[in-house]
Amino acid sequence: MLNEDARRELEKQQYRVVGGHSAVKVCGWAKKMLRGEGCCYKMRFYGVVSSNCLQMSPSLSCANRCVFCWRGYKAPVAKEWGWSVDEPEAIVDGCLAAHHDLLVGFKGNSKVDRAAYDASKTVKHAALSLTGEPIIYPRINELINVLDERGISTFLVTNAQYPKQIRDLAPVTQLYLSVDAPTKELLKKVDVPLFPDYWERLNMSLEELSNKKQRTCIRLTLVKDMNMTEAEEYANLIKKADPDFVEAKGYMFVGASRQRLNLANMPTHEEALAFSQELLKHLPDYEIASDHPPSRAVLLAKKKFKKKDGWHTGIDFEKYHTLATSKKEFTTDDYTKKTPAQRIEQDTGEPE
DSSP: OOHHHHHHHHHHHTOOEEEEEEEOOOOHHHHHHHHTSSSOHHHHHHHGGGGGGEEEOOOOOBBBTTOOOOTTTSSOBBOOOOOOOOOHHHHHHHHHHHHHHGOOOOOOOOOOOOHHHHTTOOOEEEEEEESSOGGGTTHHHHHHHHHHHHTTTTEEEEEOOOHHHHHOOOOOSSEEOOOOOHHHHHHHHHHHHHHTTHHHHHHHHHHHHHHHHHOEEEEEEETTTOOOOOOOHHHHHHHHHOEEEEEOOOEEGGGGGGGTTTTGGGGOOOHHHHHHHHHHHHTTTEEEEEEEEEGGGEEEGGGGGTTEEOOOEOOOHHHHHHHHHHHHHHOOGGGOOOOSSSOOOOOSOOOO
């Protein structure tokens, strides 16, 4: 899948390529948490401990060239899978080993608490969103099953170009669908898709997401002066998917995206919050449940998650794993719990 130039470029950016088509990179928030500098929005919103999270993808290839993506254009693009297929167990083992190797340097870091480092060796969460399109890996359901059996939660992000794969996807802890623009014309400009029927695929993907029984989320990556517009059209797309949550997250000026955008395209947290409030004018079933200023992220949740004692957007991970491995039907409501209490207010000034 990768030529040597692309492989070297990824490794220079602190990725580790696993097998023929997978990759790992330690999240910046995992590093910050080990140094006692805060944690990511997923901890604030859902209870994901950043230092126990594995950031990986079983596919380096993608069908889009999104202008805001941190990956370089040397990475492979394709509409369909055309390579050999690594074993799911081998991918998980290889990704865990590479993740631990990347963290070894923290062992002797004087700023890192040794107990925190030791705890980070136990991976409890997998963000299947590092780079590429994870859902096109032909054995993705087997990979999810391997992670379930090991007690590792799954947060999978798909670019809304593969409705059939979304339909056939096994339950994951939380399924994200990226909606990067409110109109067909703007989506072509922002995502630079390979599929000529990209808009139809997006709409079919939204419909398939609405049929999922477990937690679903629409991800909006907000690029200032580009796609922070037409809130009502965004809302119409969101309504079609009927997600449990919407994450409105500001674009971060990092990686290869700096070759295509500039610092002025990165909205402030206040701007992300203001756009979220515009969205809510057209989404009567949702409210702002939480936000995380350092990530420039705002969480919109269905009002049903607001109980007498506050918001319940958190995840009961132990219960999720029991349900996922039981092979019985279950829904979002079966593994939801109260939103975590902590909130990291400080911004280090270094976007992640």
